[in-house]
Amino acid sequence: MAIILYQFPISHYCEKARWALDFKGLDFQAQNLMPGMHIKIVRQLAHKTSVPVLDHDGVIVQGSSQIISYLDDTFPERKLTPVNPQEAQQALEWERYLDAEVGVHLRRYVYHTLLEHPKVAIPLLTQGGPWWAKPLFKVTFPKVRKLMRQYMKIDAAGAAESRQRLEAALDRVNEAVAGRHFLVDGAFSRADLTAAALFAPLLMSPKYGLVWPKAMPEPLHSDVARLAGKLAWVESIYNDYR
Numbered sequence: 001m002a003i004i005l006y007q008f009p010i011s012h013y014c015e016k017a018r019w020a021l022d023f024k025g026l027d028f029q030a031q032n033l034m035p036g037m038h039i040k041i042v043r044q045l046a047h048k049t050s051v052p053v054l055d056h057d058g059v060i061v062q063g064s065s066q067i068i069s070y071l072d073d074t075f076p077e078r079k080l081t082p083v084n085p086q087e088a089q090q091a092l093e094w095e096r097y098l099d100a101e102v103g104v105h106l107r108r109y110v111y112h113t114l115l116e117h118p119k120v121a122i123p124l125l126t127q128g129g130p131w132w133a134k135p136l137f138k139v140t141f142p143k144v145r146k147l148m149r150q151y152m153k154i155d156a157a158g159a160a161e162s163r164q165r166l167e168a169a170l171d172r173v174n175e176a177v178a179g180r181h182f183l184v185d186g187a188f189s190r191a192d193l194t195a196a197a198l199f200a201p202l203l204m205s206p207k208y209g210l211v212w213p214k215a216m217p218e219p220l221h222s223d224v225a226r227l228a229g230k231l232a233w234v235e236s237i238y239n240d241y242r
């Protein structure tokens, strides 16, 4: 059996898939792609250009949520989807909400600062890639940055809106887990995994599989520090289940 995960090491959607594979104790090979250069490779595998994409003995699954569902169906031990249909529905609703509100908005918020600091951004975007990725990326970075800003609608107003939506989502998660351990009561599920994986870039944990900078550039670093008190539950899930 061979499992290949096509991914960006920096991507928090890819972290969802990595975590699900690790949680189930499955051996897999990460095929690290470089943003921009990924398009040709991913198009040959799947309909859209986004990662993560899973290749399990030739069965191709694109999208972090679809990958978790596929892994639960194919390797049912340590299920991440609750067995009770009502709870499964709740977990999937949380995941849809978090993918949209945290996934998209954390990315826009963080990249807005990060892309202005090539010395920090380039090592993060090229990590785990071939030896030539970093020197090549240094040359192509202005173009890649422009495309990333266009594609994710990254500008000051967008980043400010994303920052607000991120904190609102964090508040909603914290309200939901007040007085209990998990988003869907009773057991760790894909809802908790999604919340913790998608917020994880703010924690910069080594378990993410990325060598992080000592500190994020300003004003991101100070702003994230202000959120630290609200990240306690996310951090505890990440520490205990990742």
Ligand SMILES: N[C@@H](CCC(=O)N[C@@H](CS)C(=O)NCC(=O)O)C(=O)O
Pocket: 008, 011, 012, 013, 014, 049, 050, 051, 052, 062, 063, 064, 065, 099, 107
């Ligand atoms: N809903 C998708 C979103 C994946 C996604 O947005 N991936 C980004 C990286 S964080 C990507 O591959 N962007 C490049 C592209 O779409 O070509 C999922 O959960 O997998």
